[in-house]
Amino acid sequence: MSSGGESPEIAAEQAYVDGLHTRLDTLRNEAVAALDATLASTGLTHQGLVERDLSAHELARRVAQLDAVESGLCFGRLDMAGTAVEKGGDEIGEVAGTRATANAETRYVGRLGLRADDGELTPLLIDWRAPAARPFYVATALHPDRVRRRRHIRSRGRRVIGIWDEDFSGGTSEVNGDAALLEALTAARTDRMSDIVPTIQAEQDEVIRAPHAGVLVVQGGPGTGKTAVALHRAAYLLYTRRERLARSGVLVVGPTATFLSYIGEVLPSLGETGVLLATVDRLFPGVTARRAEPAASAEIKGRLAMAEVLAAAVEDRERPPDEGCRLVLDRQPLTVPHEACARLVERTRQAGLRHNEAAPVFRGLFLDELVERVAARYGTDVLDGSPLLTGADLEVIREELAEDPEVLGAADALWPVLTPTALLAGLLGSRERLAAAAPGLTEAERAALHRPGAPAGWTAADVPLLDEAAELLGPVPPGGPDPAEVERAEAVRLAREALDVAYGSRGAEVENAEDAEELAAWDLVDAEALAERQAEVDVRTPAQRAAADRTWAFGHVVVDEAQELSPMAWRLVMRRCPSRSMTLVGDIAQAGSAGGAASWDEVLAPHVGDRWRLAELTVNYRLPAEVAEVAAGVLARIDPARRAPRAVRAAGERPWWRRAADASPAGLAAGAAELAAAARAARPAERVAVLVPRGLLAEARRAVAALDPGEDVGGGADGIVVLDPAEAKGLEFDAVLVVDPERMVTEGPRGLGDLYVALTRPTRRLGLLHPGAAPPAGLPGLAGLPGVAELPGVAREKDAAARP
Numbered sequence: 001m002s003s004g005g006e007s008p009e010i011a012a013e014q015a016y017v018d019g020l021h022t023r024l025d026t027l028r029n030e031a032v033a034a035l036d037a038t039l040a041s042t043g044l045t046h047q048g049l050v051e052r053d054l055s056a057h058e059l060a061r062r063v064a065q066l067d068a069v070e071s072g073l074c075f076g077r078l079d080m081a082g083t084a085v086e087k088g089g090d091e092i093g094e095v096a097g098t099r100a101t102a103n104a105e106t107r108y109v110g111r112l113g114l115r116a117d118d119g120e121l122t123p124l125l126i127d128w129r130a131p132a133a134r135p136f137y138v139a140t141a142l143h144p145d146r147v148r149r150r151r152h153i154r155s156r157g158r159r160v161i162g163i164w165d166e167d168f169s170g171g172t173s174e175v176n177g178d179a180a181l182l183e184a185l186t187a188a189r190t191d192r193m194s195d196i197v198p199t200i201q202a203e204q205d206e207v208i209r210a211p212h213a214g215v216l217v218v219q220g221g222p223g224t225g226k227t228a229v230a231l232h233r234a235a236y237l238l239y240t241r242r243e244r245l246a247r248s249g250v251l252v253v254g255p256t257a258t259f260l261s262y263i264g265e266v267l268p269s270l271g272e273t274g275v276l277l278a279t280v281d282r283l284f285p286g287v288t289a290r291r292a293e294p295a296a297s298a299e300i301k302g303r304l305a306m307a308e309v310l311a312a313a314v315e316d317r318e319r320p321p322d323e324g325c326r327l328v329l330d331r332q333p334l335t336v337p338h339e340a341c342a343r344l345v346e347r348t349r350q351a352g353l354r355h356n357e358a359a360p361v362f363r364g365l366f367l368d369e370l371v372e373r374v375a376a377r378y379g380t381d382v383l384d385g386s387p388l389l390t391g392a393d394l395e396v397i398r399e400e401l402a403e404d405p406e407v408l409g410a411a412d413a414l415w416p417v418l419t420p421t422a423l424l425a426g427l428l429g430s431r432e433r434l435a436a437a438a439p440g441l442t443e444a445e446r447a448a449l450h451r452p453g454a455p456a457g458w459t460a461a462d463v464p465l466l467d468e469a470a471e472l473l474g475p476v477p478p479g480g481p482d483p484a485e486v487e488r489a490e491a492v493r494l495a496r497e498a499l500d501v502a503y504g505s506r507g508a509e510v511e512n513a514e515d516a517e518e519l520a521a522w523d524l525v526d527a528e529a530l531a532e533r534q535a536e537v538d539v540r541t542p543a544q545r546a547a548a549d550r551t552w553a554f555g556h557v558v559v560d561e562a563q564e565l566s567p568m569a570w571r572l573v574m575r576r577c578p579s580r581s582m583t584l585v586g587d588i589a590q591a592g593s594a595g596g597a598a599s600w601d602e603v604l605a606p607h608v609g610d611r612w613r614l615a616e617l618t619v620n621y622r623l624p625a626e627v628a629e630v631a632a633g634v635l636a637r638i639d640p641a642r643r644a645p646r647a648v649r650a651a652g653e654r655p656w657w658r659r660a661a662d663a664s665p666a667g668l669a670a671g672a673a674e675l676a677a678a679a680r681a682a683r684p685a686e687r688v689a690v691l692v693p694r695g696l697l698a699e700a701r702r703a704v705a706a707l708d709p710g711e712d713v714g715g716g717a718d719g720i721v722v723l724d725p726a727e728a729k730g731l732e733f734d735a736v737l738v739v740d741p742e743r744m745v746t747e748g749p750r751g752l753g754d755l756y757v758a759l760t761r762p763t764r765r766l767g768l769l770h771p772g773a774a775p776p777a778g779l780p781g782l783a784g785l786p787g788v789a790e791l792p793g794v795a796r797e798k799d800a801a802a803r804p
């Protein structure tokens with residue numbers, strides 16, 4: 001690499017890059033001025049206002065894009081052999097159809113396309129996504145693709161600080177382009193993922209630029225760049241298909257909110273701001289999943305069989321009561337018996353509509369039935385047996401009945417208009433309804449689903465069920481009851497049940513006179529207040545316009561950590577993308593949730609049959625080779641047939657294990673906190689993660705939070721995060737301490753996958769804290785270090801006593 005201010009090569013590149021920034025500044029100033037002028041325009045018609053807002057929106061996007069590309073604007077240069085000059089407007093990454101031609105000799109590659117304002121629109125910088133930039137990523141000494149020399153330009157802010165060259169001239173190659181990659185890989189990590197445009201590798205480039213149509217599955221081991229590739233592919237598709245995708249939108253689905261915040265800067269740094277990032281549980285407008293639940297019930301809710309359970313739950317709500325329907329019309333009682341009601345239900349179903357859409361049909365049939373029964377009260381002509389009432393009489397009766405609140409209420413009770421939340425709350429809140437709708441589940445499984453009392457928020461696994469319910473029910477018909485009212489009525493009903501249950505289960509002692517003064521829940525709240533208190537909070541933002549519409553069809557959907565989605569979650573995601581233009585990235589070996597995927601075929605067959613393509617990433621960019629060796633031991637246990645991705649670098653440092661001085665949960669947590677603090681103290685710039693089995697999480701968090709900020713080691717909990725494997729999915733840290741690896745394996749439903757995730761998070765250092773005296777089983781390549789108690793500054797009297 002050349003570096004330093006004195007190199008003439010660097011000075012020449014600096015001059016060029018300065019010119020690019022001058023051009024960028026000019027464009028930015030022009031865009032800002034145009035935006036100001038647009039916003040200041042007044043006296044517009046309604047149409048004019050709409051157009052003004054549209055153009056202001058577009059200009060604001062342009063300003064944001066020009067701001068975003070400022071850092072590392074130009075990162076590459078291609079010196080091309082030969083004389084061919086490419087025609088067409090797309091080669092530098094601007095609007096197709098412009099007239100300018102590329103300079104066949106030298107192309108600069110950067111974050112966006114720039115042209116000179118010289119009348120010729122001479123290309124100055126080629127967008128990394130344009131076809132003319134492709135050789136920068138795929139040229140090799142063997143297939144140079146007309147490239148004589150590829151140059152990586154490294155900058156800090158606007159200053160060029162280094163260049164690396166790969167010379168492909170004369171059939172030989174002097175390659176040191178790997179240096180740029182290595183530098184990127186060994187840089188210290190922050191809590192935000194960076195883009196990789198300067199160093200995208202050929203196998204990644206192929207995935208990023210793969211054709212748009214259909215489902216593309218990107219399988220790759222940990223650290224192979226699946227997330228990075230998926231996000232760059234989104235940026236690429238937005239660039240090549242801007243027209244269509246800007247309208248329909250791109251959705252990126254990730255496993256956790258932490259993960260989404262970790263990747264949240266990548267697309268904006270590439271100038272793309274219009275992409276919606278969401279976890280599956282945020283994809284049902286108006287519902288925020290805040291409630292936790294045991295893994296066992298989440299797993300049941302994720303099963304495909306729940307689609308049938310919900311369909312049966314809807315049918316159950318259409319079942320007339322055994323005693324039929326009792327009314328009082330014209331002060332006379334009238335009963336429509338169960339069989340007659342059941343006949344009406346059957347005829348309504350024959351209309352083939354969804355439940356809510358069929359409600360008006362049922363109401364019409366119910367009215368016909370009532371008219372017939374009221375007419376029968378008047379009897380028939382004794383002479384000829386003909387009805388006493390004429391058709392006009394019947395019509396009048398029908399009109400009166402159609403406005404009678406009692407009749408309407410009865411129709412609604414027999415065929416209630418339902419919101420998805422009302423249906424699901426009603427199902428989960430009632431043992432009887434669960435028994436009726438889910439006869440295929442065992443008693444214990446139904447008990448796991450049962451949620452007695454008023455609904456207190458939704459869980460992540462409820463969200464795909466709500467979506468399924470919305471699909472089965474259809475929208476509330478116009479003129480039907482207000483959905484908010486329907487929901488509230490159901491909540492009040494359930495709240496009332498909860499209060500009844502609470503009241504009914506009062507201890508006998510409450511009946512005693514001395515306890516009578518004691519205030520209890522049923523004294524303080526009435527059912528309506530309880531329902532009000534438990535109402536869902538809608539946290540939608542304007543930026544989530546697409547997410548606010550459940551029926552929105554995204555133009556492209558990216559799913560990261562796709563192996564984690566349950567079959568019910570897949571049904572939801574597929575509904576958001578009817579075109580099936582999707583990029584799914586994941587690693588079957590890392591599946592940790594019980595409902596996660598066992599194979600891509602199993603995941604996709606119900607939705608697209610075998611119409612999907614598989615791409616594999618084979619190089620591990622995150623892990624040093626020494627850490628990869630340890631992780632490979634776990635992969636061999638998960639699936640001996642699967643090959644671990646090849647690590648591109650070694651750290652020169654062996655991962656280690658230490659025996660915990662105290663094997664109790666509190667002892668392990670304390671030992672982990674001290675080791676993490678020691679790691680921070682040794683290298684204060686590094687981010688440290690303590691990864692623990694789920695059951696140790698609370699204890700370990702407490703121990704780390706209690707670290708003394710004043711101690712000379714560590715500086716307290718700053719820079720240390722404590723996570724379980726599910727939370728750590730997709731993230732990476734400079735140094736990782738895995739606590740009690742054997743418990744991690746036995747604890748989760750797919751514990752080996754959890755351990756594999758945990759071991760594959762570090763970019764530099766890995767340590768294990770283990771309760772046993774023998775090394776942790778099945779993990780090759782670990783160096784054994786003295787126990788925690790022997791660490792300087794860590795030994796304490798009680799630890800010393802606990803040692804054998």
Ligand SMILES: Nc1ncnc2c1ncn2[C@@H]1O[C@H](COP(=O)(O)OP(=O)(O)OP(=O)(O)O)[C@@H](O)[C@H]1O
Pocket residue numbers: 181184185193194195196199200201204220221222223224225226227228229587590621622729730731732760
């Ligand atoms: N071509 C590249 N240039 C520079 N850095 C890269 C490149 N490819 C991947 N990386 C880096 O390697 C790390 C791992 O990438 P990423 O998180 O995308 O992997 P992953 O396959 O999604 O991993 P996991 O399965 O563990 O979630 C990231 O820091 C990423 O920036």
